[in-house]
């Protein structure tokens with residue numbers, strides 16, 4: 001039986017991934033470790049809580065002792081590292097936690113995995129690992145920096161991150177690469193474009209706009225709103241990670257995207273239209289410092305080499321997503337009131 005350690009599994013993408021894995025692989029053990037920062041919400045995982053192949057452990061990926069204990073007590077065969085500080089605006093306000101979690105946290109996980117996976121952990125020249133082990137680093141297209149009006153990100157491009165967030169993610173990518181080159185560790189790095197879908201924390205564009213529309217509140221749009229992002233439904237991101245986990249070639253980087261470029265302002269207007277609201281709600285605000293103008297992913301490598309392709313069109317995905325937020329206003333209210341933070345103590349008080 002395979003034991004997959006998923007970090008950051010109480011966040012937006014991590015919780016969607018954990019649910020996919022628990023349901024798709026009943027013969028795997030899925031261990032979700034999460035520090036439950038403001039972005040971690042165990043309510044996202046309610047429907048799999050009682051499953052026998054699922055375990056939640058509250059842990060910080062920077063805590064070496066705790067991570068080592070988890071490896072000591074579980075025969076971990078794969079790590080999928082989602083745990084991160086993920087909001088660019090917050091990284092501008094408070095970069096330090098981005099560096100410690102996103103970089104040092106990744107190094108702690110790598111070091112521990114190396115210790116438990118290497119056939120001879122004492123020998124620094126040993127590049128032999130237990131069979132079937134893998135470290136998968138979930139990264140972002142933001143590590144490549146910004147594009148002009150044309151062109152797309154490909155995996156071999158130099159990394160030119162512009163925000164403290166993307167710089168921390170790029171640093172982590174470099175460390176993961178170094179563990180492969182220096183220690184022979186079986187790794188993959190995935191770099192995905194902007195995600196949307198259920199369970200996204202309402203500080204991010206799409207849930208924020210939906211929620212503010214429903215409450216007739218201003219819709220803040222940075223600068224001229226013409227920043228272009230390449231949107232992918234979260235379940236397509238999760239299926240791509242599953243594909244890389246099982247089929248990815250050791251040491252390789254895979255871009256993930258669905259060829260769906262949209263300007264932020266067009267997304268905002270689409271949501272307004274769908275919810276039958278007025279564009280008067282739009283309020284243009286001073287642009288974010290260092291705001292990248294355009295991202296676009298070339299997904300040729302993952303589609304041709306691993307056979308992955310997205311299942312969602314944007315039209316279907318955004319429609320379902322808006323409906324999900326309409327059907328789950330209580331989920332958003334629990335975040336806004338802060339009640340979601342009590343879920344852990346209510347449900348796991350005996351741990």
Ligand SMILES: NC(=O)c1ccc[n+]([C@@H]2O[C@H](COP(=O)([O-])OP(=O)(O)OC[C@H]3O[C@@H](n4cnc5c(N)ncnc54)[C@H](O)[C@@H]3O)[C@@H](O)[C@H]2O)c1
Pocket residue numbers: 007008009010011012013014033034035036037038039040041059060061062081082083084085086087101105138139140141169191192193194195196201
């Ligand atoms: N959201 C996107 O559009 C997007 C796109 C590409 C890549 N990514 C990457 O995917 C990953 C997940 O993104 P997300 O949007 O789900 O983020 P998120 O902020 O919703 O979730 C992050 C999770 O990590 C946990 N966490 C934070 N610090 C931790 C620590 N020190 N130890 C353990 N857990 C910790 C949080 O509690 C939270 O549950 C990130 O690595 C991000 O860089 C995100």
